[in-house]
Amino acid sequence: MSRFSLRARLLAIGLALLTTGVLATNAVAIGYLRGHLVDRVDTQLTLLGTILQRFPVQVADRLPPEYTRTLDTIDEIYVVELTPTGQPVRVAGTAAAAGSSSGTPPLPTLDAAAVRARGQRPFTVDGWRMIVGKRVTGDNAVLVAARLTAVDSAVRRMWMLCALTIAAVLTLLTVVGWFAVQAGLRPLRRIQHTAAAIAAGDLSHRVPELAPPRTEVGRLAASLNGMLGQLEAAFAARARSEDRMRAFLSDVSHEVRTPLFGIRGFAQLYRMGGLPERADVDRTMRHIERESTRLASLAEDLLLLARLDEVGVAHRSPMDLRTLAADAYAEVQALDPARPVTLTGPDGGPPESAPVIADEARLRQVMTNLVANAVAHTPAGTPVRIGVGTVGGDAVLELADRGPGLDDEQAARVFDRFYRVDASRSRDNGGTGAGLGLAIARSIVAAHGGRVELRTAPGAGATFRVLLPRP
DSSP states (O other): OTTSOHHHHHHHHHHHHHHHHHHHHHHHHHHHHHHHHHHHHHHHHHHHHHHHHHSOOOSSSOOOHHHHTTOSSOSOEEEEEEOTTSOEEEEEESSSTTOOGGGSOOOOOOOHHHHHHHTTOOEEETTEEEEEEEOSSSSOEEEEEEETHHHHHHHHHHHHHHHHHHHHHHHHHHHHHHHHHHHHTHHHHHHHHHHHHHHTTOTTOOOOOOSOTTSHHHHHHHHHHHHHHHHHHHHHHHHHHHHHHHHHHHHHHHHHHHHHHHHHHHHHHHHTTOOOSHHHHHHHHHHHHHHHHHHHHHHHHHHHHHHHHHHOOOOOEEEEHHHHHHHHHHHHHHHOTTSOEEEESTTSSSOOOOEEEEOHHHHHHHHHHHHHHHHHSSOTTOOEEEEEEEETTEEEEEEEEOSOOOOHHHHHHTTSTTOOOOGGGOOOOSSSSSSOHHHHHHHHHHHTTOEEEEEEOTTSOEEEEEEEEOO
16 A cells, blocks of 8 residues: 555545445345345245145145235245154145256155244255244144245345445546545645745745644644754854854954964064064064963963863852952952942942852953953043942942943954944953953853943943853
């Protein structure tokens, strides 16, 4: 069956079930009909046997017409009178008239005991229906037998009629069913065309609404459309990930190439004798040291990001974010003594306790990046506010400045790795100048189960808020 199409299999299964059901129904009906006809034969045999047991036939010849006139379901009658030992002594009936044994039924052993055992109940022997009973007078018995030719003929005609009817009906239903199944499978062909279009690369293709949502085809179409939507989103996400990876590798190559080219240039300059004086050599070595430090810092930042992405934060202990806020306050004053700095609670007010369970060294790195970002990329003397406390179920540590702020596009990408805005507001510190500071800060906070929010607008400054779950 697997070699045939679904349409052919469905049609074959339907016809097989229908044929089985019709044949079973006809068998029951015809069986009931044959039983009914046999019961009529039994009734007439019983009536005829009762008469012959009272009024015996005197000659071995055909039965008188008055005995057989009312027998409508019997064609041939055989009557025999039997002695108590079972020997026939007198025969009559329609089958015996020819005097030939070919038209007589085979007689079983019917002595007096067998006659009593039969008890005038009809029985069948080789296509003959028989009944035997003792005479009213005397010791002999009378057996009346009727050939079931008429019954068998009626049953055969009924089977023939049913067979012809079934053949005609099945032929008609085969033709009608072929087109009905074809119409019923049309939604599956539409689904097949949709799958072919998607396989050809059109991920936006969808299965049309083929049936009500509560039907099997409707639910299948809805499920397929949901799956196709997820596949399209997954492919789009993979494409975006690949684009980000290419951009990341390009940025890494650029950031690594710059210090390496500087180091190689100074080395070539020294090899070519371009540094004749000791002061020139010292100045060149300082440049090489600065570039190598920048390269090492970049490598450490990349390794830190990879480690955070893979294993998160391993060492945590109870701490209070007020410690980091106080250190950040002192760090801003150390970096720019002329810059006004205030220490408040979240969105103003007095500082509050903000207990968390975290890696203090990593969170300190977050605040260092945010402080360096604010000091390096806002005009000198720009006020800075450091807030600490709790909001709802989160501990909050924030750093706000009144610098030039960021527009919506810049704010949406400011945490991307290697992203830089223009020189007036490039949030890309962290010691490398490579645009990893805020990316590292966000990764560290995310590894603690928290998040970093940015509130900014052009000309309204920027507020970076770190939210961590309270214990």
